[in-house]
Amino acid sequence: MSVTREKILELGEELILTKGYNGFSYQDISTVMGIKNAAVHYYFPSKETLGASILKTNIQRFEEMVENMQNRGFDERHQLEAFMKLYLKSNRESKICIIGSLGTDVNTLSEPMQQELQKMVERILTWLTEILEKGKQKELFQFRISANDQAIQILSSLVAGLQLARILGKQAFKSIHQSILEEIATSGLNTDEGKNSQS
Amino acid sequence: MSVTREKILELGEELILTKGYNGFSYQDISTVMGIKNAAVHYYFPSKETLGASILKTNIQRFEEMVENMQNRGFDERHQLEAFMKLYLKSNRESKICIIGSLGTDVNTLSEPMQQELQKMVERILTWLTEILEKGKQKELFQFRISANDQAIQILSSLVAGLQLARILGKQAFKSIHQSILEEIATSGLNTDEGKNSQS
């Protein structure tokens, strides 16, 4: 597959996470790549097709991560932490979650994009709910509300946490990140177990 | 003060909450009002001045609500519930929170708007933290993390809850709303204790 196409997808995603879907143009992509904005239309005829492709890429990436973790035999606690680490990385890079970004603009998006977005959120919540349920049975987690409600709660905290961090400063997210685990973890919280984390 | 100006502020806010800051234009406002888009520029020379005014209005509205609740002697539990009811109303109207909406677009906003936004979030968190602290002392609330962290957690859940609800459907927010109180309330959850609420 074309390397130009890959690069456009990458830049487009970055722009959605930094400036928002309605805050960037094909110009923003093309100037970085040293081509004319119209060249982007060759790979993605419309902005909506680019947006939909970015969402599909995100879903695929998520599926690969989940599959990979299950192949490696990650327990539920470590799977949750790995998922949360994606948000720590975004916070370091001052990016927000694509769910929150497109959640703001959802009424201005085409049907295909809205459907992909919904599919993505539902997929993540299904996975999260399952992780929480199994982890609770194994007494890795504790919580009183339903696993599904707890999943929505955690995803909300992560999504808005990144948005708040961009307004208040990055430490705001660290507090959220820590609180999530403190709320539901049954054992200690030394997330990195020895290998001290960066930042 | 001019009624036209008031109407513009109202429509502008609604558009930020439904289409996002970069998703609406002066045209959207002027056509509804039956005037030309340039007329809006008379009241708000630039879109940024309109945005900043909308934020200031929001802050003022919040201050008035807090003052009002304290004058009426609301306890901490009822103050929190009143605050959360604002989000229930937004959910009913399929609007999101202005914090989440502008949090997405923050990198494309002028300095004055960014500062107003930050001021607003800080003000809300200060108030929420205080409510939580006092309420905990009175044993109206229970939570293990710090009051400040709990405040960030609750605000995040509310903000992203509305965004998720727009993607998944309104019932998603109801679950979040309920979970928040279930997490920290010491007594039962019959929110309205007799005096049945509107809607």
Next chain:
DNA sequence: GTCTATATTCCGATAGAC
């Protein structure tokens, strides 16, 4: 297959009419 020149529409904003 890949990209540019160009068209069209819309946006935010100014100058000036009433």
Next chain:
DNA sequence: GTCTATCGGAATATAGAC
């Protein structure tokens, strides 16, 4: 004081060159 005619530029998108 209030609003309109109009501008300059940017955004998305098409037609066609290489």
